[in-house]
Amino acid sequence: MYALVDCNNFFVSCERTLDPSLEGKPVVVLSNNDGCVVSRSKEAKDLGIPMAAPAFKYKELFKKHDVKCFSAKFELYNFKSQDVIRISRSYVGKKDYEVYSIDELFLDLRSFKYIDISEYCLKLKEEIKLKTNIPVSIGIAPTKTLCKIANRIVKKDPERFNGVFILDTPEKIEKALKWLNISDVWGIGRRLAVKMHDNGVYKAWDLLQKPEMWVRKIMGIHGVRMVNELKGIRQLELDAPSAKKSIAVTRSFMEMLTKKEDVRERVETFGMYCSERLRKQNTCCKMVTVFVQTNRFRKDLPEYKNAKTQILPNPTNSSILIGRVVNDLFESIFEEGFHYKKAGVIVNDFVPEDQRLISLFEEDTQNQHLPVMKAMDAMNKKYGKDKVRLGSMSGENTWGRAQISPEYEAFLKNNTLPEANFRFH
DNA sequence: TCTGGGGTCCTAGGACCC
């Protein structure tokens, strides 16, 4: 059996650990620029606030029901996440877990043959609550996909199941699949849901009645695996932690930008952040992509978006070298006369810092830059983010964040924040 | 007026090779 430990309304629950008076009240956490809702308390969900709701459309509702709104505090969430992971890990063998996202991890319970795993998970849930004040739900099942469903069942009726549900017998599984909408199956997104409905598949159970050829054709190899997982035949193992394959820094701007230099400065800053993250994991990249785009929601303004990728002659993680490439790419895609709303830099195709293959024909200055870069990183680690930076970077934080509460300030002061280390899917 | 950010994987199609 596997177990999926999933934090309830994670970001909101983190906010409540700083301010317990938020308990029982409607609370939401907003994305960058306070743009849209990314986490909702149960009370907020009950008010009909959907996931990813644009905040401005719900201003009135927030006011009317006194919904508490917070800007996202990722340092805090990463910190709490590490706490939850540490406790959960201690319940299983050394490698018998997979951190799936900031608020979820899978545990492998296959070695527990003679104990009541429901009881065991209940104990885990209570220890997490006691030590971190984060409420979690735990779904137990023979496959990862069924764990997701077990978890959904818990969340539907937390009191009844006391936070833990085990989906083990064929009878229980059948009942669950006949209850679960196909669009709520792990791996069925918006597009596939439409295709499913077009073909008369409304419940997870309906998918199992389709011939394998059909599934293969409509959903690809992914679908065949999904069907087996739903039947309780394990197709997905726990993944070992692995290095990132790409790093992206992208932002929407508070205000639309029209001046070339304003956009350039931000894009260059994104390039530096990418470089820093590369150095943190001791890798160099071989590819850099830059994109810019206007506000896609403003149909009254001319739309423009463009992206361009450059393959580097020599792998690098130098802010200076990546900065130059970013600038060249930016020059080739920027067009005057548009209102820019969003931009980003993405780096990928990584090699370890010490295993770079160097082109015979291109000058390679990476090794001259590296000591300076590492010194810069060390100082920034010691004295704070962006205390030392390149001339092309802006000195200001160019995206918005609401006022930092006294509780959060205290938190930042008292905690050395661990490096985030998640695999994203 | 105001609409997030950061990931992974799969597939189809083109370029190129023998």
Next chain:
DNA sequence: TCTGGGGTCCTAGGACCC
């Protein structure tokens, strides 16, 4: 003049996830 078949590798785009 006519013409085949089978690979591999790379990339862009789509779909999904939290």
